[in-house]
Amino acid sequence: MMANPFSLTDKHILVTGASSGIGREVSVWLSKQGAKITLAARDSGRLKSTLSMMEGSGHTVEVVDFLDGTDIPQWLKAVAKSSSPFDGLVHAAGVQLPMPIRATSVAHWEKIMSTNVTSGFSLIKAFRQKGVCNPDASIVLISSVMAQAGEPALLGYCASKGAVESMVRAAAVELAREGIRVNAIAPGVVQTELVDSLESLVGADSMKAIEQRHPLGFGKAEDVAYAANYLLSPAARWVTGTALVVDGGYLA
Template sequence: MQTNPFSLDGQSILVTGASSGIGRQVAIWLSQQGARIVAVGRDMQRLEETLSQLQGEGHTCHAFDFLGGDDVSAWMKALVKASTPLDGLVHAAGVQLPLPIRAMGLDHWEKIFATNVTSGFSLIKAFRQKGVCRTPSSIVMLSSVMAQVAQPALVGYCASKGAVESMVRAAALELAREGIRVNAVAPGVVRTEMAEKLEGLVGEDSMAAIERKHPLGLGDPRDVAYAVNYLLSPAARWVTGTSLAVDGGYLAE
């Protein structure tokens, strides 16, 4: 009988967006819980910085651009062939790219969806390949409270995160028979580089107003990492197709 159902000891977890922000903190925290991390991002130097902060041994990092046109399924199969099958996938890579509707072109819209939605689908499809993942296993997508509520200048981001949550529900139903759970974590505003860029766009006063909408204040990347840990762990063995809000009370307003 497992004494700690939240433990990830011995699991192999692939984390995208691991070069900064939430993705980096997720990779660090999961390594501290015993997982072997496969850190993925576009910037190899920043990935190596993440790698240096991981606890334990056997971690690797790999530069990959999900918008570069390469076959994600072939890439992941080759990645696993050189190591061991995966127990989990965390897709933390994403963009916000705030812009009002009047200034947004179709290319801007398509970049947001390619990064936040299409890459997620490609990873889910790649992960479920025979020999790539173990049974049981778990996929966690990073969503946002913006899937349910909204802010001006974030129409593309809001739409993309709504699509992520819908995709999670459909994938969870389809992959349950394969022993793969699929869930999302929906953070409120977390103190990351993305939040700093948002403040630069909307200004200090507007950012202060956003913070006031979080009864417990703005979040820390670790708050998201703890939720991801739960959804990956055996403790969540009966949880699939859901989005876990980690938002300091934002959606309760």
């Protein structure tokens, strides 16, 4: 048995959405565990801010917009060629965009789906290319308990996260023969900028009611980072096609 199956020393991990929230915390935590991180997001300044919080060396920054028509497979192959193949991917980029059903337009719906679902598909397709990932690689998509439960004004978000978890199961079965594990993390409400935007829509009283449905209270971004650490590590070598719920008891 290896000395520490949770170790990520010298692992090369791509983290999307690394400019804020869960993606930022995942990047910082994984760097503390010895991983080399490629940070990806749209905002160069905020990515550099994340980089300044990290430990270790060899980290790189990639400014990319998954919705602007960029050829993601070609981009990721070029990134891997310029640095080294990846051992893992954490896709944390996403949007919530709360909106009541009566006010939700098709364009609003499609933006949520493109950001939360299509981007994940593009990255899975890109990651499995020859030369992009090492053997025994791991893909982790950030889902949500909203894949299994509903909240007002989150129809599009709930639907998109349900799609993410279905995509994870199908990809896990197909990519197992290629030595790639695919999982999701389904957090409850975590204290990030997304929560602030939800509170501004539903109000403080409604947010208090939502918090009370979490027996352990709202989570923190590091709670998700710890789960990502596990799923990326050799300790999870027999785990694929699942959504790891990290929700403070919300679904219970």
